[in-house]
Amino acid sequence: MPISSVEKDLDALTMTIVAEFPVPVRRLWDAYADPRQIEKFWGPPGWPATFARHDMAPGGRSSYYMTGPGGERAGAYWEFLAVEPERSFEVLDGFAGPDGTPDPAMPTTRMTCTFEETGAGARVTTTTSFDSLDDLQKLLEMGMQEGMTAAMGQMDAVVADLASFAAGRAAELQILSDAQVRVSRVIRGPLRSVWDAHHDPALLRRWMLGPDGWTMPVCEVATKVGDSYRFEWEQEGGGGRFGFTGELLESLPPHRAVTTERMVGVEGPGTVNELTLTPVEGGTLLTVVITYPDPQTRDQVLATGMVDGQEMSYARLEAEVLTPA
Known part of the structure; x- marks a missing residue:
């Protein structure tokens, strides 16, 4: 399990997850930037993600859904607010309906992922900021913490796989x-x-x-x-x-x-x-x-x-x- 810490700050209305991997920052960044790769971990076991759109650039957007064991779908989206390649990205993170449009009945959070080198490889720190304590408690009760930690726990195999996503492969x-x-x-x-x-x-x-x-x-x-x-x-x-x-x-x-x-x-x-x-x-x-x-x-x-x-x-x-x- 690559996750080294999970911290919730009820005063600052944040949840921070830190995960470390024995790979360079570039490899870790690409796992988030490439829809083929992020689909392999951004979704807890049993709920794989499908990214119909993934534009990792300022002003870009991601639209994805997770499919459950019975075929049920849970939609979501990211709106990219800032992107510094190999350093960080910041998104608005929200829920979406079956047609991909934002669900106004559900909370929207702000998520920042920061990437940095370590002595043994690279670290990604994911900080989620909530608009209110009610939103934080609601999403935690829905299993947000467990879902994110389970999803990120699948990243080891993805970042270790170099051949499947390398240059030189055919379309x-x-x-x-x-x-x-x-x-x-x-x-x-x-x-x-x-x-x-x-x-x-x-x-x-x-x-x-x-x-x-x-x-x-x-x-x-x-x-x-x-x-x-x-x-x-x-x-x-x-x-x-x-x-x-x-x-x-x-x-x-x-x-x-x-x-x-x-x-x-x-x-x-x-x-x-x-x-x-x-x-x-x-x-x-x-x-x-x-x-x-x-x-x-x-x-x-x-x-x-x-x-x-x-x-x-x-x-x-x-x-x-x-x-x-």
Whole structure:
């Protein structure tokens, strides 16, 4: 058990949990920054967490739910108030309803996680601040202390696992729900360069091509919220033309962009694609959460080899755009 102390201060309305691990600060930080990793411990045993969104940047937001043994769900969210990479982050921590919206009937707390080196590795100190003594007592009665300590007790195995989350691994697909998937990959390049490669037409034409033998004759990028984009590809020499178009819904450079997407010339609902970029050991963690209109559409798209095509593009991005000549 990595937890070294739990202290409640009823006068200051705080609860502080200290945990220590035999790993560098960078490894401990990445366990919180990477949704694939935080899902493995942020939820007590028997109540695993699923993060449908995780933007670890000032102004960012996390939306997640924990699933109980009987399939019941408990939703929650974080609003990131401050982020100092490898040092600390501060969030508003609240409960959410089934649709992900905040639950006004439940207390909201402020949580700060501070990371520091120790002689044997790294320490994370989690301080939760409550608005009132009533809120503190209510959440403690609901099992908040036991839940957090049990969840953090699972972190040893996560931070010890280096291979599963390292740079150099191919794009990974995870099914989040009946209509939602997440594609993740560590891109070996700095955050701003990876962001620019997704928003500069000249760079996009060099890497976003899928299998070899394709070109990108149309590359119109949306630069402001409300703008439309249009990408079209064709085989070298002509033929096989297809494309996608959509609208930019949200933009938080260089961390997050949300767009709609539908195939050019095809009627009906499309998808919502949420791109998140997060600095991690070895480069930039790229995650794309895709929401489909229904499970059937999701399965049809995945059966086309979509993730394999994305991996070919990401490998080209590293080799031909981000690697110095």
